[in-house]
Amino acid sequence: MCDIGRRATLRELVAGTEGNFSARLDSDRILCTPTFRPKGVLRPDELCVIDEAGAVIEGLSRPSSEIRLHLAIYRACADIGAVVHTHPPYATAYAIVGESPPTGVLQEADIFFPTIPVVDYETTGTDALGAAVARFAAETNAVLLSNHGAVSWGPDLETAYALTEMLEAFCRATHLARQIGSPQSIPPEKRPELDALGQRIRASWKRNR
Numbered sequence: 001m002c003d004i005g006r007r008a009t010l011r012e013l014v015a016g017t018e019g020n021f022s023a024r025l026d027s028d029r030i031l032c033t034p035t036f037r038p039k040g041v042l043r044p045d046e047l048c049v050i051d052e053a054g055a056v057i058e059g060l061s062r063p064s065s066e067i068r069l070h071l072a073i074y075r076a077c078a079d080i081g082a083v084v085h086t087h088p089p090y091a092t093a094y095a096i097v098g099e100s101p102p103t104g105v106l107q108e109a110d111i112f113f114p115t116i117p118v119v120d121y122e123t124t125g126t127d128a129l130g131a132a133v134a135r136f137a138a139e140t141n142a143v144l145l146s147n148h149g150a151v152s153w154g155p156d157l158e159t160a161y162a163l164t165e166m167l168e169a170f171c172r173a174t175h176l177a178r179q180i181g182s183p184q185s186i187p188p189e190k191r192p193e194l195d196a197l198g199q200r201i202r203a204s205w206k207r208n209r
């Protein structure tokens with residue numbers, strides 16, 4: 001988790017104390033990042049372990065107030081083993097204008113993300129934000145938060161984090177493509193092949209419980 005904090009900072013997916021990550025340790029313990037600590041210099045002794053209600057059961061730090069968002073996602077879908085919340089610039093730019101990046105124009109994006117919805121605006125740290133995101137927990141792997149940032153989830157922390165890196169790369173590529181010209185769609189006759197590949201990969205991400 002500390003290593004992912006460094007990688008996310010180096011890739012500019014978070015700045016300073018932005019962002020928070022969590023990962024299920026077992027059925028009722030969740031490891032998470034502490035509040036107001038720069039993610040680039042996190043130490044293992046600063047992480048905390050919480051229960052499913054959000055109470056700290058190990059560690060001296062307090063979790064981020066955005067942990068409510070994570071807990072809502074875990075409650076919504078038992079297959080989810082980790083949640084990554086960041087403020088990546090290109091994905092956040094889409095979130096600011098309230099627009100999903102285009103689908104059907106980049107293979108990897110369609111494989112990894114069935115949809116990338118923009119979740120209605122809610123204040124950070126509230127249960128309302130958690131409820132707004134949890135609606136999408138079973139249907140996709142990432143959402144954009146209006147006027148805020150991005151969240152991705154997966155069976156484990158590496159996968160959830162990789163999805164955020166790929167989401168940001170996708171948002172950047174589509175932004176650049178639109179500056180060069182009009183994005184071309186993937187040929188419709190090739191869609192079934194691609195959709196089957198996506199379903200196979202995403203099915204392999206179900207957490208082993």
Ligand SMILES: [Zn+2]
Nearest residue numbers: 019124148149
């Ligand atoms: Zn945030």
